[in-house]
Amino acid sequence: MEREYDVVVIGTGNAGSDIAWHCRKAGMQVAIVDSRDYGGTCALWGCVPKKVLAGAAEVVSRAHDQLGNGIRGAIAIDWPELIAFEQTFTDPVPRQKEERFRGAGIHTYHGLARFAGPDRVAVGDDTLTGRYIVIAAGAHPRPLNVPGEDLMTSSDDFFYLEALPERIVFVGGGYISFEFAHIAAAAGSAVTILQRSGRALKEFDPDIVDRLLLASGEAGIDVQMNMPLVSVEKNAADLRVRAGRDGEEKTFGADMAVHGAGRVSAVGELDPAAGNVETDRRGIVVDEHLRSVSNPAVYVAGDANPGSPQLTPVAVMDAHIVVDNILGGNARVADYSVVPSAVFTNPPIASVGLTEEAAKEKGIPYVANAGDLSGRFTNRSIGQKHAGYKLLIDEDSRRILGAHLIGPHVEEVINIFALAIKHGLTVDDLTLDAIPWAYPSSTYDIIHMVYPLVRK
Known part of the structure; x- marks a missing residue:
């Protein structure tokens, strides 16, 4: 059966879902397709279940760090019970997502979407024609090409x-x-x-x-x-x-x-050549508006974009750019210059902005300040030995160029530095004279990170 739509979205993760909902809210006829369970990587195979498992691991790690400091006895993870708890978050997602789509008047399709022309995709026995086709198909594990x-x-x-x-x-x-x-x-x-x-x-x-x-x-x-x-x-x-x-x-x-x-963009199975969609080894080649350079009817959001850091918040940002450009005529461009990221280990690490290596490559004069925070009250009180930082500031303007952290709650603290970089703040803007940070807190420790860099 052939059906016509204003927008056909491939992928039901955060990016694809946002695009479908916003375009439908604007009065467009929208279809959405997925070859896997509705919900996408973050909700089913990424951020959400990962944080549930990592939360349990953090409890065990914290208890271990506190042994001998007033905490006694062992604590252990019951794996089957933990997975059952995790599934209370993931199991309802596919049904709930599809019900929300249908409730909004978005037509839902299940199966592998393949291009059947510049403005058409085939899904099983159905052919969907769209004024716009948006690829938000996520990523899959990178082929390793080794025996076994x-x-x-x-x-x-x-x-x-x-x-x-x-x-x-x-x-x-x-x-x-x-x-x-x-x-x-x-x-x-x-x-x-x-x-x-x-x-x-x-x-x-x-x-x-x-x-x-x-x-x-x-x-x-x-x-x-x-x-x-x-x-x-x-x-x-x-x-x-x-x-x-x-x-x-x-x-x-x-x-x-x-x-x-590592993971790579899941675009090869879409047969992009049949849609006149140019690709490279990382994904679909797009312009600054996230539109295919070879097919103006095709937009890309998330992991299928070669320039994407492949993070959920970036995919959501891409989605908003794509929606605005579909509705408003390509007025917005993608900017990945300030993207905070974190690794949820024990302890976690986090980063935003330039590394020293990147600053040197760009020829930017910088001052680096690194230090240990394990002796700070916030960390010593919970037995955390591995806590520290490295900040990079512009030698001339004193603006913050990069922040790199390890220790408890750095996945939260890094967002302060992201805002500082985005809005051109200097290290002097982060002192106790400028902001009386809540105390005791990991954010308060920013004062001790910037103190050696402030003007005396």
Whole structure:
């Protein structure tokens, strides 16, 4: 059956959903399509279930840090019970989402969408024609192209394991592996991370990452550097994960090997060439308005955009840009210059703005100030040994260029620095003379981060 719409949205995650709802609210005829359960990565295989699991791991970690400081006894994670709790968040999502779409008059389709022309997509026996087609299809695990790849567990599946294996190898040294590794270690598994190069979490400041590596080791996580995956084999008892450089390969025994080596845009299965949609190795090539450079009827939001940092808040921001441009004639452009990010390990790390490496590449004169906060009351009172910071400020204007943090609540504190960078604040604007931060709090510790940098 052929049907015509103003907007056809591919993907039901946060970006696709927002676009569909806002366009429908503006009076447009809207269809939305997904080949998986309605809800998208964040709600079903990302942020929401991850935070539930990470919250439990944080409780265990906090209790361990406080042993000998007035806290006695062991606390443990009941994995099946934790997963059952997690599913109270995820299980209702697909039905609720679809009911909301239908209640708003948005037509819902299930199945794989493929381009059947510049303004048409086929979904099973249906062909949907749209004045605009929006791709918000998310991402999937990056193909590793090694023998035994099919024996690995995807990061999506990790969220719904009925039982947690005794030994787990995580392949890849990015945020997915580190977050899952800290969760699994807190739940009692023996955990190994295999990072293909000599540097883990490359998007973050290396000095902050080094402190996280120390904390990870103390949590029982074995992080192996320069260990590119070679193969995964199965024998009668377990998996044998082989990794390393030629002549220096090692074999790691495991009950489970988890793919945490990055995700790529899920656009290839859409047959973009049939829609005259240009792609590169990272996704769909778009202009500053998030419109396909080769097909003006196609917009992109979220992970399918090669320039996206692949974070949920960025996908939502993309969605609002796409809606405004569809309704208002391409008036808005995408800006990813200030995007705070966090890794929910124990302790977490967070970053926004320039790293030292990036500042040097751009030729920006800067002053760096780094320090330890483990002795501060806020951290010492909860037994947290791994807390610190690095701030970068412009040498001339004294504006904040970057902030890199490790310790409790840094996923919240980093947003203060994001606002400061976005609005051109200087370090002098963050002192106690400027703002009497609530005390005691992790935000109050900003005063101690900026104090060495303020004008005396």
